Amino acid sequence: MEVELKHMLRGLFIISNLLTVVAGKPFAQQRDSIYMYNGQILIGNVQEVSLGVITIDDIDLKLLHVKLYKIRRLRIVHKFKIETVDKKIYEGRFEVSDRNGWIIVIPVDTLLKKDKSLSFPVPIVDIYELISLERNFFKRLHGSLSAGLSYSRSSNIGQVNLSTTIMFATRHIDWQLQASELGSIDSSKYSRDNENLQLFSAYDLAKGWFFAGMLQYQRNLELSLARRYQELIGGGNKIVVMDDLQLLLITGMSFSEEKSTSGVFSGVLLEVPVMLRFNFYKFQHPNLQISTTPTAYFSITDQGRTRIDGNTSINWEIIRYFNLTLTPYSSYDSKPPSPNSGNFDYGIIFGISYKF
Numbered sequence: 198m199e200v201e202l203k204h205m206l207r208g209l210f211i212i213s214n215l216l217t218v219v220a221g222k223p224f225a226q227q228r229d230s231i232y233m234y235n236g237q238i239l240i241g242n243v244q245e246v247s248l249g250v251i252t253i254d255d256i257d258l259k260l261l262h263v264k265l266y267k268i269r270r271l272r273i274v275h276k277f278k279i280e281t282v283d284k285k286i287y288e289g290r291f292e293v294s295d296r297n298g299w300i301i302v303i304p305v306d307t308l309l310k311k312d313k314s315l316s317f318p319v320p321i322v323d324i325y326e327l328i329s330l331e332r333n334f335f336k337r338l339h340g341s342l343s344a345g346l347s348y349s350r351s352s353n354i355g356q357v358n359l360s361t362t363i364m365f366a367t368r369h370i371d372w373q374l375q376a377s378e379l380g381s382i383d384s385s386k387y388s389r390d391n392e393n394l395q396l397f398s399a400y401d402l403a404k405g406w407f408f409a410g411m412l413q414y415q416r417n418l419e420l421s422l423a424r425r426y427q428e429l430i431g432g433g434n435k436i437v438v439m440d441d442l443q444l445l446l447i448t449g450m451s452f453s454e455e456k457s458t459s460g461v462f463s464g465v466l467l468e469v470p471v472m473l474r475f476n477f478y479k480f481q482h483p484n485l486q487i488s489t490t491p492t493a494y495f496s497i498t499d500q501g502r503t504r505i506d507g508n509t510s511i512n513w514e515i516i517r518y519f520n521l522t523l524t525p526y527s528s529y530d531s532k533p534p535s536p537n538s539g540n541f542d543y544g545i546i547f548g549i550s551y552k553f
Contacts, residue, residue, distance in 0.1 A: 246327030345548020
């Protein structure tokens, strides 16, 4: 009896070890790896690729952002939505390529058919966007927080600025939330001189085309605007997509309601918007990113009225995650809510931003 018990325990011990090895093997394979040209290796979970930067949650160093041109080999084990600079979109996985600076894309159709002959190589720097299909909500968020000093025509004095940009992407939709406020203190009173809150979304179609939607709140005392609520519905095209820049064109129809500083309501206003969204990024001496979103609105309900909003952001990385920012902006309204107010406002913001 004692001998049989020893054999039974020995068998259970061997089986448990085998299970540990078998279970441990796929577990170990659930880590992504980034092999850099300088010899450094990062191991963890890749979050995304955006604007020429890959984000990885490293098991030792936590969240890191790596420029794509620095990567020699890339190993990703999870499923992603992949968009390349030639405006093609795939869903699938990656395999390591034997060629430095390249990666093998395995589309989801190939995975289902188990036919790797349909896979193809892509230069790592040609990955325009990479969105995880297996990550939770918070791990898909990224953006920046900034604070600084500014000058604007509306107050003719220095102001304090607070702003944030938050981006979130899913399988089909990209979201971007932007919020900013310019405030000044005069005679112990705080004045909300300029405010902007914008939620923009884009639903991907084929070959660079997308549906677009936007919700926006604005306040601008220089233009006698106490508040404006605006909705935009339309579409756009990714006109230019390259390794270091992108240019999007958007148009459609917008609906808005305004209240002037004198309390006059506008009713529903119908306009045709023409919006450009431009991004340029340079990571080699200096590390520089430039984005601008000029938008023109041509009124249908108020003949002859034209509005133009422009915002440019120049970011220069001084240390990891922290940037010096320079943000000139301008607003023009040929027929502002109050006929006695000015029709042009401009300003420039200096600040420091933290990227997350």
